Amino acid sequence: MIETVLIPAEKLKEVFFSVLLKYGFEKGKAEACADIFTSNSVDGVYSHSVNRFVSFVKLVEKGFVIPNNEPQKVYGMNALEQWDGKLGAGVLNAVKVTDRAIQIAKDNGMGCVALANTNHWMRGGYYGWQAAKKNCVFIGWTNTIANMPAWGAVDARLGNTPLVIAVPFRGEAIVLDMATSQFSYGALEMTNMKGEDLPVDGGFNTKGELTKNPSEILESKRVLPVGYWKGAGLSLLLDILSAILSAGYSTREITQRKTEYGLSQVFIAIDLQQLKNYKGIESCINNIITDYKQSIPGEEKEIIFPGELVLKTREKNLKNGIPVMKKVWTKIESL
């Protein structure tokens, strides 16, 4: 049993804010950054918000994240721009260039910002929601340090390269936010702590056999790509695109530096308001989702669309407070 404490969202934000101020963030940036970390905690993506706050601050402390640097446009065509993240906070950089991609889309139908020299964007789904609120489709991804082997290999040379696709839906959004590994290291560690097995195979053991045992995978470090060879291929292509479109570092180069910083990311927005069928889009998506939800359930009681559970978690966490692991909270308070 993992001990948790319930922290109200305002309290969490306040603590994040004061820590960030202490570590050198300007007031406006500390507030924006605290807001994103809080919002992602409220939405229940703890692994990429509250649980990662301490390591984020450590990266600031070590100079890998430079608190007050702002991303700059380096080069631009009509619909495609290359930006330099200047090693600023990944979440702030990502919010800013998502806004920029949306603006390009408002002007050109579609917009893309490729961002070099940035840092971990934490929960990619955040930017999907951000674009969806402006009536935009969002497609984005980030490379990472190597943490997943190529298909058939034992050593990690690929990242788990999260891919986000979002569309506006009923005032909120349908948001796919998926790593190209079947499970994150965070999920493996959490399942291991609970002494449980994964629901499906999550990697290989040291004998090269597929396994649901998280401890065996943590030992072999051979996490499973989604769809075996397919997810490995997807990760490779997304890393190549991240690096070449942004003129930034590839997973290979990031890995050589041992610490995960200076990432390359791609942000694409498409403005639905400009499409000739804009007025029919809401009912088109509604019809698809209604049909999808009418699926005949097998093992699962309910058929869920990507992002659907977030709203329920958000409501619950805003009402009851955010469940934070006690040891995590203690560390945050000690910063």
Next chain:
Amino acid sequence: MIETVLIPAEKLKEVFFSVLLKYGFEKGKAEACADIFTSNSVDGVYSHSVNRFVSFVKLVEKGFVIPNNEPQKVYGMNALEQWDGKLGAGVLNAVKVTDRAIQIAKDNGMGCVALANTNHWMRGGYYGWQAAKKNCVFIGWTNTIANMPAWGAVDARLGNTPLVIAVPFRGEAIVLDMATSQFSYGALEMTNMKGEDLPVDGGFNTKGELTKNPSEILESKRVLPVGYWKGAGLSLLLDILSAILSAGYSTREITQRKTEYGLSQVFIAIDLQQLKNYKGIESCINNIITDYKQSIPGEEKEIIFPGELVLKTREKNLKNGIPVMKKVWTKIESL
């Protein structure tokens, strides 16, 4: 043992061409279409070329594919255009709008054509190669008739929605061409015919258990999405995007009509030549692939990148002829 005959590429193309003429294609269109079917056969993607030619012709015969219709631009912003495929041949429509997406990219950095009312594009990778030869990145996908259940469901309401991502590489391309199901129905049937098991789980049996037995999956029709719930979510999002961006039909609507026609597709091109780092892109990709190929092999002897084996197959098939299943060849000759 499945009996095959070796057919030279020129002979294959000649036969395709004369059949297409017979079924009403104008000479230029028959030639272009025969060329694509042949090229995809030469490249070894038999399931989406020679093996599908008979059913393609049947669709022409039944009026679902209208041989001489051409896609038309319906609406356009700078970087994003909506086209109507007019139920023309899927491969010809796809080649034409890929060219258009490339042209938009040459003008705007990036270009997207969303295509409604089109037909099966056969092998999506073809358009990836097409864009790569013009120094463009390609990202594209198509929806399909429902053939895969949502995660946890037993009835198919999702398509297996192939996704293609390509980048130029050493005069050729790295091309990921993946369905969002772990195996195509074609692969399940082929493995079943051989009396073999799949290399990994490919779906559920009627008891709801994961299985490698293709016959059990063909019975349950519960094919496995890549990465379980992740591939199901990816398929859903790609279908939504196909339908809303093109103002075309969704998987739901296509499925209601029983026959797979009138599909919705998205073609995105990004022009690498316009990027400020264009001159460094080749060596960037080279470095990534060199590192990737240096992976320590586990079970597989060689670590392969997506599309790598195509060149070897192409060379072999051009030299020896294309291995065509005898019963397929007999049917084609009888058309």
